[in-house]
Amino acid sequence: MTRVLAIARNTFREAVRNKILYSLLLFAVALILASLALGEFTLGEGLRLTRDLGLYGIDMFSVLIAIFLGVNMLYKELQLKTVYTILPKPIARYQFVLGKWLGLVFTLALQVAAMGVVLQVALFTQGAGFEPAVMKAEWLLFVNVVVVTSIALAFSAFSTPFLSGVFSLGIFVVGRAIPDFLEMGHKAGGFAGTAVDWAGKVLPNLHLFFPSGAVVGAAHVSVHGELVNLDYVLSTTLYGLGYSALVVALAVAIFRKRDFV
């Protein structure tokens, strides 16, 4: 475990010393703060706008950061040949991948938390109190990026950052629209319908993690009409972490067989 944590710590250090991340973070903060200004133009809907725009900003930028970090993680180690120095150390290949993943997850947790704090402050300035519902939504967004970054990491075990980025973004877009996607398949029927059905089973249902700020109440956050209580948060978290574990296991399987030429 010491070695996994050493890799995780180094991965975290690499991420926080990357200036591009700060730019993305800055954009997210700017978006959240912009909601304050926009709220001035709405009548009694300022809070709703801040929640909506804030959660949307956290969602969008955390996914971008997750893909950016994930697709580069293993590929960079191979491209920059740092892996030649690390793998001959007394560490198994699976520990290396696990350490990279853990470092990514920790970095993303910090990023989402930082954006969450900015959103909460923005809500406070508009007179809102502490909103557990918003925190639930932020937690779901965090689990969402864990899934996305795990997928990006798996792609980076065998593909270039560009292709990994395209694939990861593609899976994110389709995964977010899974219900619509399935409905289209059902309507199409036949082979296409069956194929879509199977794809729906394999691809992550990221729709589950996307909270709609429009119906954030004092106690609940809703995902497209479905009330988000603690049971929902727990089951969705288990789904997200389980899916991530499978994808990371796939990344390990690919990484274990690779020649580092």
Place this chain on the structure above:
Amino acid sequence: MAAESVLTAAGLAKTFRLGFFRKKVQAVKDVSFHVERGEIFGFLGPNGAGKTTTLKMLMGLVFPDQGQASVLGRDVGNVEAKRRLGYLPETPYFYEYLTQEEFLDFAGRLSGLSYPAARKRRDELIERVGLGHARNRPLRKFSKGMLQRVGIAQALMGDPELVVLDEPMTGLDPLGRKEVRDLIVSLKREGKTVFFSTHILPDVEMICDRVALVVAGRTVAEGPLSQLLSAKLVGTEVHLRPPTHGELPPLPPGVDRLVSGTDVRLDLPGDFDVDAFLVSAVTAGAHVISVQPRRESLEEYFVAHVHAGKSPQAVP
């Protein structure tokens, strides 16, 4: 009692498939050798001979298609064996965003050291490789030679029994090369086994106990230098000042003659009667400045086998 082998390779072969059309490139065809405990072993070969690929197979970075290898008596990739091993890759690349201290701490933690032990070992090694002036400097600001030294330091963090260095002298100036040579010799004195690949032959002649020569993916020789290199005279270099009046005695055809000012340097063949020539020359009024008998050098051995591509019998 037979010496203990700490590193063995038997019939290693590796073919890569490269490019869009997956063209086959046979990087290593048949490499075999063994390294004994406590020796300095040189792994020689021209560029592209398959040295680095062989080392990558021994370090578990590349899987061989054929053959077997063991490190410290265990299979390649075994974590326990890796705990007792230190490795410097060719042209080392490190995490540029880390300072030297951070990187060595990281290497120490990966080697299984506790934080205090890693810090203590780090401080010792920074001094040992002469980088005390750049402890907190980011690695991206290090020169090639400095990176090579950090690479050696990270390889030694776990206080390994076996140190494997891929081209450790590359990128170093003559002083740096001497320091690395001295370091390798000092590691041997501490009881460690050092295996290093190189194509810088004078370094090998100076410090290696045994060598293996690999050409075009095959081991063509293995053994102690004293047994590989012929002890017989291959030539004599004579430096003299010819007589002011008169001629030098006749020389066999094809003798290299280098004129420098009033002096002449002659490279006489091994079977030539140098004594008789010198007597005649002195009698004719020549002044002999130096006579240097020449035995077979590693360079000549290396060049002969690389060019001929022939396979002399390996010396056990």
